[in-house]
Amino acid sequence: MNTQIRSLILARLGIALITLIIVSFIVFAATEMLPGDIAQILLGQAATPEAVAGLREAMGLNDPAFLRFLRWMGGLLQGDLGKSYANNMPVADLIGGRLMNTLQLAAVTAIFSVPVALFLGITTAMYQGSVYDRAVNFLVIGVISVPEFLVATLAVLVFAVWLQWLPALSFANDVQSFWELLRAYAMPVITLSFVISAQMIRMTRAAVISTLSAPYVEMALLKGASRPRMVLRHALPNAIGPIVNAVALSLSYLLGGVIIVETIFNYPGVAKLMVDAVATRDLPLIQTCAMIFCLGYLILITLADVIAILSNPRLRK
């Protein structure tokens, strides 16, 4: 039994690893499609053909694409992320602090939104079909079907323009007190929380409702158990696997959301760095940022799968 689980999880991790290699190939290929000669772009229009040829040789641009891919991969594995084209600084230095900022934002959002979303998801399942359930559902569909920047725009309109509780589109770098920190974080966190909570509420509700149709829950109903007791004692323990799975999956929506949110609120994170790198066509920086995001995403969805395997014996065939 235990060895079976272990081999299943190992197989899943193997798939994740293969996926990561394919993904890195796609990221490399996509950034290689850039038209124009990088050496020429770096040196400017006035450069002599000899200088351009020399730089091409020095950067190894004359080698076949596959060889460059291998070299790039090798560098990544050894922690050598290359140098930024824009200012010649090592990519690792550029990313270091930014990564912490993004992780911080993600962590605060998760701590804030997971309990709220679980509460709403479970209670709406408990009172399925009630006015409360329908109101929450309507809101959730509303949030899911609009772009993230719209949620951000609305948050700014409500909290900064009409209520004037929070500063609008600025993220102050010089945060002095805890209160200011809270105010600075509030808007990005609120926006991101809306985006990922909507997914989480929907999936949690569906997970609980699907266990509610099990025979043992019906039995509890026939014994005369109250609705909360039926859901909390009988249905919920068996829905925990799918719920945790749903949480991990929803957290992967953070990655998409964070790109928009960091741009709007001018938050100094990896996503903002990447969007700026796209504007300046700074390839090594784009590649590394893209790999960081793909890695994070892959970790989250693999985690979701592993939890699903652990919690559901039927997947262990």
Add this chain to the structure above:
Amino acid sequence: MAMSFPTPRRLGYRLNLVGMISAAVALTWAVIAVIAPWLTPYGPGEVVDFDYFGPISEQFWLGSDYLGRDMLSRILVGTRYTVGISLAAVLIACFTGVVLGMTAAVIGGWYDTILSRFLDALTSIPSKLFGLVVVAGIGSSIPVLIGVLAVIYTPGAYRFARALSVNINTMEYVTAARARGERTLYLIRHEILPNITGPVLADMGLRFVFIVLLLSGLSFLGLGVQPPNSDWGSLVRENIGALSFGAPAVIMPSIAIATLTISVNLLIDNLPVKIRDRSE
């Protein structure tokens, strides 16, 4: 003999009120996308207001933008880009995805395994990131946008169609057709496709919403439709400066996006179960 169109009534389907309203809203946007140039009160690029971020007035129904251009005209023309690009992308994505999904289910074996693995790898790149990287690489133009959006949403359509087709593939009539010696092309066109059409169309609607959202997101980041043309996402981006005054220039395009996506979502949600889950 009179022509008989397959109207909902003849097929025995009925749409509820919410479904009908959302269908009407979505249809209105589609019609506007086609006839936009005849509706605009001003040229979309003309500076007509002396004030910028003007309020709603009798002259400018939806206010004016950061250069004093008429917002209503710009939104109407923007409909073409948002709806047109998304529609083209969703058609390509679903066609490719469904054809590949059906063939994978029918042929099976190595073909299925390799295709599934590769497309799964594609889904493990966050969609917004993929769009960002490719558009950064090739540069943004309308064909590139359509292509990128189609590539991003093909794996999902493939997975959905494959899952449905695998179920159909085990039916007796498919086995019978196989035993008759029918080719793959016949199998997917005459045995599989008619049985998955309903759910696939519903899935296409949802995918359309995702594509509209992603396109707006990319445009909002400045990587989508490029000036002087603008879709709804770029309209929000252009006028983001109006946010702190709460001017209509930034609110109206946002509302346009929301009405389109919410109405399509609600329409799919309220489709008769008969169409949505025919293979269940």
